[in-house]
Amino acid sequence: MIRSTRHALMGASAAALILALGAPPALARTDAAAAVAMAQAAEARPASIDELLAGVDIPYERFTLDNGLTVLVHEDRKTPIVGIAAWYNVGSKDEPEGKTGFAHLFEHIMLFNGTEHVPNLIEPLRDMGATNWNGTTWFDRTNYFQTVPTPALERGLYIESERMGYILGALTQERLDAQRGIVQNEKRQGDNQPYGLTFYRMLEALFPEGHPYRHSTIGSMADLDSASLEDVRQWFRDNYGPNNAVLILSGDISVAEARPLVERYFGQIPRGPDNIPAEADVPTLAAPISEVMQDRVANTRLYRVWAVPGLAHEDQVELDVAAQVLGGLASSRLDSAFVRGDQSAVSVSASVLPFQRLSLFFVTVDVKPGQDADAVSRNLDQLIADFSRTGPTADEVQRVAAREVAGAMANIEQVAGYVGKTQLLGNGAIIAGDPGFFRRNIVEYGEVTPAAVQAAAERWLSRPVYSLRVDPGAREPYQEAQATNRPEPDNTPFQATPRDPMPPMGEIADLDFPDVERARLSNGVEVIYAQRDAVPLTQLAVSFDAGVAADPADALGTQRLMAALMTQGADGRSALEIAEQQERLGATISANSGLDRTTVTLGVPSANLAPALDLLSDVVARPDFTASEVNRLRDQQLALIAQEGTNPVGIAGRVFPRIAYGEAHPYGRPVSGLGTADGVRAIDRDDLVAFHRAWIRPETAKVFVVSDRPLAEVTALLEAQLGAWRGEAGSPVGRKVFSAPIPEARPRIVLVDRPQSPQSVIYAGQVLPVSGSDDTLTLFAANESIGSGFLSRINTDIRERRGWSYGLSGNVFLREGRAPYVINAPVQADRTGDSIRVLMEQYAAFAGDQGVTPAERDRAVNGNIRQLPGQFETAGAILGALMTNELYDRPDNYWEQVASRYRAMTPEAMDAAARAAIDHNRFVWVVVGDASVVRPQLEGLGLDVEVVPAT
Template sequence: MRSFAAMVGALALAACATASVDGPASSAQPASVAELMQDVQLGYETFTLDNGLTVIVHEDRKAPVVAVASWFNVGSKDEPQGQTGFAHLFEHIMLFNGTEHIPNLIVPLREVGATNWNGTTWFDRTNYFETVPTQALDLALYIESERMGYLLGALTQTSLDAQRGIVQNEKRQGDNQPYGLSEYAQLEALFPDGHPYRHSTIGAMADLDQASLEDVRQWFRDNYGPNNAVLVLSGDIDIAEARPLVQRYFGAIPRGAQNVPADADVPTLPAAINEVLHDRVSNTRIERSWVVPGQGHADEVDLAIAGQVLGGLASSRLDRILVRDEQTAVAVTAGLQPFQRLSFFSVTVDVKPGQDADAVTRRLDEIMADFIANGPSEDEIQRVATTQIAQSTFAIEQIGGFTGATWVLADGQIMTGDPAYFRRNLLEYGEATPASVRAAMQRWLTRPAHTLRTEPGEREPYEESVATRRPPPDTSPPTAQPRDPMPAVGEIADLDFPSVERATLSNGIEVVYANRTSIPATLVAIDFDAGVAADPQGAFGTQRLMLAALDTGAGGRDAMQIAEQQERIGATIASAGTLDRTSVTLTALSANLPLALDLFSDIVIRPDFADAEVSRLRNQQLAAVSAELTQPNGLAQRALPPLIYGANHPYGRAASGVGTAESVGALDRNALVAFHQTWVRPETARIFVVSDRPLAEVRRLLDARFGQWRGSTTVAAGRKDFTAPIPEPRSRIIVVDRPQSPQSVIYAGNVLPISGTDDTLTLAAANEVLGNNFLSRLNTEIRERRGWSYGLGGNAQLREYRMPYIINAPVQSDRTGDSIRVLIEQINAFNGANGVTEAEHTRTINGNIRQLPGAFETAGAVLNALRQNDLYNRPDTYWESVAARYRAMTAANMDSAARAVVDPRRFVWVVVGDASVVRPQLEGLGLPIEVVQPAS
């Protein structure tokens, strides 16, 4: 196998003199893999308590926050027959219920301003995490130790039943999606009876329903002791500070039973399995899967590279052949998903509507056979390695959350026994060769595979397997062990937001800049005053199609050359449109910034809009229209805006911007060129930058590429027209019929008499109490107390002009009418005599002030703040001013702000669900009811 040093040495010959290159079309070479790896460092120290708790500490002083993560070496693969779903059920119990000394774990986390808090379960592990201000670290450790050592005494039949219902609704929510039943079929086909990975993490309805209180108590005793756990602290802390704190809060917890993760072989199918399902989907999907070795195996990285080259990179083989050249598919993916005992290698092809799925399957066979026989090129491997390093650099900038430092350190320890696995794994990308990738594929991907084809049609009969008899309730009283009270929180300083600087390019484009040096990277966003609201009437979907076409040819490069260059330099260029803005963004390692800006400016200023590419992308967008019409949320989000804004208003359309079959089918190159000339131009642009490089250097690089750009002299700059009248609200219920739906999606609201450029801070705080928070009245009542939903809320959605208040509530179908009734009752009570309480006021104000340091931990968060300040006409010092404003905010202020604008008597209710089940439940609500079919 070729050595890492040999590979990077060959790449480093002309690697670096990049930062001094000012002009476009730079001749500089990308930084080498070796140079990029120098910036991917994640130092840590470890110690172990006498009770077996492993502790990992990573010091990062960039912000006064600490991420705390508790990982347990247990997941769904460790569940015995008849207890599927227990690991996930217990994740909910440990995350959302109270403990022996804390009635509700979320309340103190919210009050101290915790960010990035959550918990997850999968086949191999269960974890809990939060990021808190440094002064709240004692409290966070107390909470995590409560989960680990002081939970059983507070586990009651009531709390078990509540979380059981929520988990069952989470299962319904997943099953209700297009292709939502595919995973069950795949796991059953790939694994024999009794194999630990054969059942999904969500579990079976019957097993969840039959779980007794003693069953789940014993599950905790068997699996959640400190000797089966890893605690990771990352951020404003070092090991000398961490050791006494961890000993104080966790040292008294006794060892538990020793959980030995279930052993599991890598099965080989005796013969290929080809299976067909039917579902209410817009296009046929082909999913092919193999079971291959697990995380840390010698072939892991080679197989991961194979997946990226085959269907993960933007320049992947399958994308180039099936999507771009032959145009028989609208989307493809391939990749490796590693787990502790084994991994899944999977390929997914979404067949273009109208194409022969059998022919596409045969073509997939040919492409894969050729790739397995011949392997990737060295250039493809280098591009995968650079892309992986770039993504990892941005991932570990964050200390906590789903991708940050705590995650990768704990994952390495739990899965492989090595916290340094993250960096070791990256280095192995540099050691891979075409021969090693080819050999790994030939070892594992020449074995029989499972191929699942899901075709459009009526879903096979869907029945929830719920037990007919639940165990009798356990009425034993809870008990609590003695313990010191929860620690107090120290004084937390107000946010110190990065200083904002401004510059102007030669053509007048303003640059808004903030300096961040935590990672060697630059983030750029060009926002244009356009958005979905700029789509012409009758031509909805124009902006989205134009944005999709930007990187399919520009500045002398075709689509594949653009994709390959991004991968080669570790840059990501993306385009997106909200209702109010059209944006193109660049994420780049600063070592390659000039090369990245060369490509970025070509895509923004000089797109080709070639007829062939426009035709191909138009077909893909038509497929996206069809797909949206099969999705419960997609149907709701298409139905409500024209009902509340009116069909002629710029906001009276789905925010997805995908358009309709009729409008998209009529779009051509001329329409995209016209939109680009009208809206994507210097007069409508503003550039936002967060970088480790100084403003003077960034401004020079930007000016060399954008400073001479001029808008069209023959086409006037666009201007959106918001004068269309908004109809008077007429409260009613529109049922969008979607048969066989185990859940209903309730989507309701009205247009408010305020705009995003108004001062909405007090309204937002009030609505955290009412609807837009896990602890909100709406979510607490329907999810936590009644168990009818996996989660719901109401939100005053920011818009540059008139804002809406929107409720989004997926609920079990047999509780649709009851849920609407309860939503109305809760809002009316809030608007009446039951306004913000003293406890809710304190929790909200304290939490919002204290969460500010953690809210802007990353360069991306700072960039988004700069953009929002501009969009909503806020001063640069806005975020530094809000703490004082929160302190002055009273409960009466909050009540007044919400009651002035949120009124369910003005709501239009859209319900997407099975009309035969839903409509009878709605009859007693006193509102007109109309049943409609999904519109195109």
């Protein structure tokens, strides 16, 4: 809806209401600025779906090796990087009875273990500056991916071919046991979350015995325990041959360049058996199933789940549109009915989780505490039934299409990773049987009709439903891993298959960061801009010198509540109107905060930039803070505080800052910014208006932009929308005060009792004598040796060698003011004390005579220099760099300077930087876990122990 129409329809009564609510007069538009803004918005109607689709494609070429390996190549020369991805046609649905979790277990073995010719696969990846590297397993596929600088392409292909063809000789019992322990801790980490056990219950109810989708990808503890070395080796022989794989190369490469390299490194790998993916029907329940379970959660959650057709089925797009209209859009039917409507829920969602043979259609409702869950459940079923009968409107379908196309634009900006072109090509090739499925599928969103969506919803959602209700309460007993008598490790040297050594790398040029340009609006707001034209998108952030640290000490949570309300009504637009207009534009506007800054962000197809800025200007400068919305979002924030108090990481994030910084310090608050229940209850509309008036104003603002559109065009649009904006005369500008003393560190263990926790979460660290504007490059590089990254000493010791954790790290978290050092270590409950002891030993050794080694120095220096092109591949990464450069008082060309500075580093300088900042003797340890299990383990660590309840 464009501004001129909206204002015409708003009417005198709505305008009078806004004035009655007390919108600050100083924030209203001048007549001239309003006229310019309306004219801009009226002229810039939302681009059509066809217009947006014009550049959304991933052209590729294909060839096949004699051994059956399919290769897809997409050329994208925007950055000197290449994405490498190998997708295997095997997943957990292909596992036989008694061997659940094998696909995922072997993903870990192939990803993290060494091979016959490369003792540790992660070492060369880090050395070559690989970014976005990992592996994943799901019901239908296993994949591995990394993005490498172009001169490292051959080395990246060598490593990927080592996984495919040369791993069995290096697979020992010792390595299997280590990865088994890591996977079991990955399972514990997921299970330990609120509602973490629900997915298992759903699968068992929806699918009959023997159905390939009945068991989870993570598998059962018992099956993982029983996996023998020969079982796992045979699993690899049966499933990971080149004829069951697709190799995707995307980026700075052509098919002519790719073919000889792929032949060289993959051509000698022999074929394996052809894996025919398990067939599976879409089951229909004989009758509705309704179950209730308890968990240590803050509020009741309702689930509705159906098994529906798979990714390539003709009804898939229609079902996805139905889900988004029901509960995926910000303007969704569920949100309008339960969150904004009768306010019986604090959050809702609906989505389709697509697989190869079938999909799952999910609906969830988090019931607001104090509401009648039975009544909400009945209303939910009625709403779904009514929607299935009547379907969506044409406008709802169009809004879903615009959002999907905008999301597709963002996805194809990246060559590889969890999203990106290799992911989209691989998913199409393996799951849908067509590498070009992405383009075909996204086009279908623009063609779908309301009638087709209604018919699909009626066809599939009228079938018997699985209903699950999760109420607050004690959990059922947890199925732990059992101690087993496994064979002694066989360390007999293996006979490596003859092969040429890993190829050398070419020279990698230093980063060429985009030129940074600056402009200023007539009200003094500075615009900091970089051009990026890989996709026709604009990403923009209006950043304010506020943040969680600006919260009033007696009203913690004010800033978070104010930011949430900014998009829930502005200049007469209701929350629903704001949501609908964003969706029509394919735009995403959000107001968020870190500790130091409050930021309103916009991502939008550049064709719709003008009307999107019209909407953004209202959100920034003219939020309504209507009393009804204040009450609604206050209740939601109180529910989020209660939910955070049931999440182990959330609990640690509330406790650690208070202990480290002290309650009086602006950084001694919950890092989420949610505040405290008492503080939030006391906040009223006047408080929020006053906070906005003091902190969200031109004097505290800077605008950061990354766009394919030139600075002059962007600045003209910003000037039309925000140039006349002024802070209220006579109203003081907010200023943060950091004078509160930081308490003297008192090393101890604070054990937060969270019963029935299969894992403990350890947060440990200190406040450093370091601030964001200090030169921290050497400190960060040094910390890679001990705490940061996969190859750090603490992760290598506790995760890779001992198998006690899914992953842990110790990091410096930069702040504008004093920064903390925080170890984050989720570990299995029965190894909590042992893990703390190992961490103490590792940090003591690092601070003593076991500082940074020459090899660690070279790895950090090489990796950090070589990863720069991949690190700044996307507009979002560029935008983030612009903002952190400004926050930490860095020059615009900061990232172009770091390569030479890395090269000059020595182990001695790195040791000095680490020892000047990090003092392990001053660490305070916060442990969130089951005190009955953990408390006895803490004896003998030499620290006082305080036990406190999770509440």
